[in-house]
Amino acid sequence: MITALLAIDVGGSNSRAIVVDRRGNCLGQGRNRGGNPGSNPPEQAAAAIIAAAQTAVAQAGGAVDISLALLAIAGPRNAEMRRRLEEGFRALGLSGPLLLTGDTHAMLPSVSAATEGYCVFSGTGSGAVRVRHGETEAVIDAAGYLLGDLGSGYWLGHHAAIAVTAALEGRGPETALTEAVLGHLRIAVSGERAADSRPEALRHFIDAIYNMRPIELATFAPLVIACRDDAVAAQLVAQAERYLIEDFRLVFDPAMLGPVVLGGSVATHMSNLPAAIAEVLRAAGHTPDIRLVKDGSVGAVVLALRHADIIVDEAMLQKIIASIAGLSSV
Numbered sequence: 001m002i003t004a005l006l007a008i009d010v011g012g013s014n015s016r017a018i019v020v021d022r023r024g025n026c027l028g029q030g031r032n033r034g035g036n037p038g039s040n041p042p043e044q045a046a047a048a049i050i051a052a053a054q055t056a057v058a059q060a061g062g063a064v065d066i067s068l069a070l071l072a073i074a075g076p077r078n079a080e081m082r083r084r085l086e087e088g089f090r091a092l093g094l095s096g097p098l099l100l101t102g103d104t105h106a107m108l109p110s111v112s113a114a115t116e117g118y119c120v121f122s123g124t125g126s127g128a129v130r131v132r133h134g135e136t137e138a139v140i141d142a143a144g145y146l147l148g149d150l151g152s153g154y155w156l157g158h159h160a161a162i163a164v165t166a167a168l169e170g171r172g173p174e175t176a177l178t179e180a181v182l183g184h185l186r187i188a189v190s191g192e193r194a195a196d197s198r199p200e201a202l203r204h205f206i207d208a209i210y211n212m213r214p215i216e217l218a219t220f221a222p223l224v225i226a227c228r229d230d231a232v233a234a235q236l237v238a239q240a241e242r243y244l245i246e247d248f249r250l251v252f253d254p255a256m257l258g259p260v261v262l263g264g265s266v267a268t269h270m271s272n273l274p275a276a277i278a279e280v281l282r283a284a285g286h287t288p289d290i291r292l293v294k295d296g297s298v299g300a301v302v303l304a305l306r307h308a309d310i311i312v313d314e315a316m317l318q319k320i321i322a323s324i325a326g327l328s329s330v
Helices: 042-059 079-092 153-169 176-184 200-210 214-226 231-251 273-283 297-307 314-328
Strands: 002-010 014-020 026-033 064-073 098-102 117-122 126-132 135-141 260-263 290-293
Touching (some): 002 042, 002 297, 014 042, 014 297, 014 314, 026 314, 042 079, 064 079, 098 297, 117 231, 126 231, 135 231, 153 176, 153 214, 153 231, 176 200, 176 214, 231 273
Parallel strands (some): 002 064, 064 098, 117 260, 260 290
Antiparallel strands (some): 117 126, 126 135
């Protein structure tokens, strides 16, 4: 039986599981929908994470002694979800501890062996963190869509929906977002009126929005980015960038060096963000070192290995990255 570790990066949109041996070789991978317990019922969140782990274990050969499982997970902690995860992972071969840490904790080790630096992210959620000695020292925002996540995919999607409503009612400017969002929902625009006297398209739009889980508004974020030549969409993207820049200013310690990692499906499309962060760094006398990360799965593996008392230096990190990429291409 193979002895291995299980590392899972859990975001609002995707859960990616990786089975790795103690030398950093990727043995199996699995992906499923988002498992953030703040935006999914605990049973659905747990099921998505377990399904990703099952695929990874199956690809690793099925008979695996998992000495440690680590989840880098977005959202609030939930006791019921943890119970389900513990039960599911034990069935997969977990013989050691189940460890939970924040998904942002996995960003820096995904691209650098450094244990000090900064992470600025905008995916389904958003915020900024400062990492010192390998531990999260400070967090700005990342409080979830009910309390913050300003400039996130949810924020963009929510405000796109508000802009479409205002445009259809005639109390807001016309915007390319109307056609994009209604088309995404397969709602036709016509001159007809609904029974409540609203434009029929608006009535259908309101009904569609309230039939969605709130976090699903983040699915409109790519439409905002695609329409960024439109004045309304451009204003939304610019405001999202301002929120993230301010997050970084608040978390930045001018006395601490370290790379700045930008991550998340939205942040990577914010063209002004790297330059604005570089300006803050230069003003403090730092040479900007800004790196992009697609997801935190590599970092989750690094954290799992470090919890198993395995040193991960730059050479080991590059080995992990290559091993994961190599298995992904098979």
